[in-house]
Amino acid sequence: MNALEVRGLTVTYPDGYRCLVGVDLVVPEGGRVGLVGTSGCGKTTLVRAVLGLLPRGTHVAGSIRVGGAEVLGRPERELRALRGTAVGYVAQDPFAACDPLRRVSSHVAEAWLAHGRRPPEGAVTARLADVGITDVVRRAAQHPHQWSGGMLQRATTVAAAAHRPPLTLADEPTSALDAELADDVLDLVADAGRALLLVSHDLALVARHTDSLVVLDGGRVVEDGPSAQLLTAPRHPVTAALVAASTPPPRTVAAPTVGAPQVVLSGVTRSYAGHPAVHGVDLQVRAGEVLGVVGRSGSGKSTLLRVAAGLERPDAGRVQLGGEDAWTSGRATLPRRGWAMPVFQDPVASLDRRWPLWRTITEPLPGRSSRAVRRRRAAAELARVGLAGVDVDRLPGTLSVGQCQRVAVVRALVAGPALLVADEPTASLDVDSAAVVASLLRAAADEGCAVLVVSHDRPRLASYADRIVTMWDGELT
Structure with missing residues (x-):
């Protein structure tokens, strides 16, 4: 008997969009199957x-x-009894999976x-400590927004494995984790259950943790096998x-011509409830360069970015943006509207769910333009990142x-x-889309923008x- 058997699965959303077409997939008892494909191919819909x-209405x-x-067709009461x-189930977006008003401990206890x-x-x-959460009693009493994405993903994994289910569906469970923790978490999931369906864009991770692979494209299975x-020898294009896109070569071109520092941090410290997230950091990013920051989950990387962008005021130290002190008043002073722009770790929550894409994309533009102009601009920008067919x-x-x-982005x-x-601008992307986003960030720097990037994907x-620094327990090393 198979742990999961999907036959002829076709899914059509209420708006008529057919996301999956005739999908067949089998996860044998005790088996580990990987599901890969480009963003929007239907992986999450299948889960x-x-x-x-x-x-x-679907x-x-x-x-x-x-x-x-x-x-299929079973009442919600019976489905609810099966879940867990x-x-x-390890959800792709740990922040969306958690109620922001409840403590992390209550989410695991649920x-x-x-x-x-x-x-x-x-x-x-005890189980949170098993996945590397330190100071666990204090941390468990915190709310989701006080945890990094990687830490929160580990908590949702603990909840998914609580009853050692015969089958675990893991949808991008390691996108916010460094490589070492990713392997540890997947080992935890595998040990807790008897069969695994792993959805991931990380092909190296899939190779280490699955026996067979299913490749989706446009809602259809295009290839499957060991x-x-x-x-190592793919048959389908x-x-x-x-x-090919999963192993990008390191940047080997000559160092770019960089301009003046756009952001300068001097002795910056930022703490939460008396616990330092960033401590005594000195850093500068110049116009025309991409500076990367790597480090384990919870090391303070996201806090560093928020301070550098003027989104959070440091407790100590100095932040200069565009050559001027950022904190001369109650809020950060920027040289102009749109001078500093963020790409947040949680992309879904960073977009207004009530706004159509054209309004979201064109909101930062200066001045006023007609709706028709903004819609055309949005369509052109979507085409730049491989979303030419997406309705604005x-x-x-x-x-x-x-x-x-x-x-x-x-x-x-x-x-x-x-x-x-x-x-983490490429954490939730398939390798092809990640390459597109990486090229956009590189192009922005080549045009004179200072780019500061946090990522777990060091390759x-x-x-x-142009440069990569490592963060460890709130300090740059």
């Missing part, structure tokens, strides 16, 4: 179809069997409470393109996380910033950054 979490045809039992016990059980004494903190075989009237909720990230660049800070970062 949500198995869980019964597709939007109301038409689903075909068959989905979990442990030999058909799940028969099927574990894995038991949702099924009328109480978590064993000390189980929540992971090692497909990743889509697979070959993914493999669509809402962010109809896009994949990877597509939302590309929209967020476009919105930042359209303002023509002098400083761009990007927090990708090395393909377009």
Whole structure:
């Protein structure tokens, strides 16, 4: 009996968009299967179809069997009983998966409470400690926004593995984790359950943790087979393109001609509740260069970016933006509107879910333009990042996380910033889309922008950054 058997799965959303067409996929009992493909190809839709979490009005045809039992058409009450016990789920976006008003400990405990059980004494903190969360008692009492994306992803993984389900669906579970922690978390998921469907853009990670691979393109399966075989000798052009884009060569061109420092941090310290996230940092980023920051999850990288962009005031030290002190009043002073633009770690939450794409993309533009002009500009900008076929009237909720990230990058660049800070800009993207975004950031620097990037993907970062520094426990090393 297979842990998961999908046959002829076709999914059509309420707006008529057919996301999956005749998909067949099998995860054998105890097997580990990888699911890869470009952003928007239908990977997350397939996972949500198995869980019964597709939007109301979505038409689903075909068959989905979990442990030999058909799940399509079953009432919500029965599906709810299966989630967490028969099927574990690690969501792609840990922030969206958590209620911002509840503590992290309550989100992990909900894995038991949702099924009328109480978590064993000390189980929540013990399991968080098992995935590398330090100072666990204090941390567990915090709210999701006080955790980094990588830390929160580890917490959602702990919740998914709470009942050691026979099947675990992991949708980009390591996109916010450094390589060492990514392997540890996937080992935890595999040890907790007996079968795994791993959705990931990280082909090297898929090769290490799966036995077989399924490649999606345009909602259809274009290739499947043993992971090692497909990743070393791909037959389909889509697979070959993914493999080729997964190993970017390091940047070897001569150092660029850089201009004046656009951001200068001198002895900067930023703490939360008395615990320093950034401590005594000196840093400068010049016009025309890409500076990359790497480090383990929770090391203070995202806080560094927010301080550098003037989004947070340091507790001590000095921040200069465009040669002037940023904090001469109650809020940071920027040389002009759009001078500093951020690309946030959580792309879905960074886009207004009520606004069509054209409005989001063109919001930073100076002056006033007609709707028709803004729509044309938005369409042109989407085409630059491989989204030429996406309707500018669509809402962010109809896009994949990877597509939302590309929209967020476009919105930042359209303002023509002098400083761009990007927090994990390629974390949720397939390798082909990541290469596109990397080239956009590189092009922005070549045109004179100062670019500060945080990333766990050091090989990708090395393909377009001029310098890379490492952060460790709030300090640059």
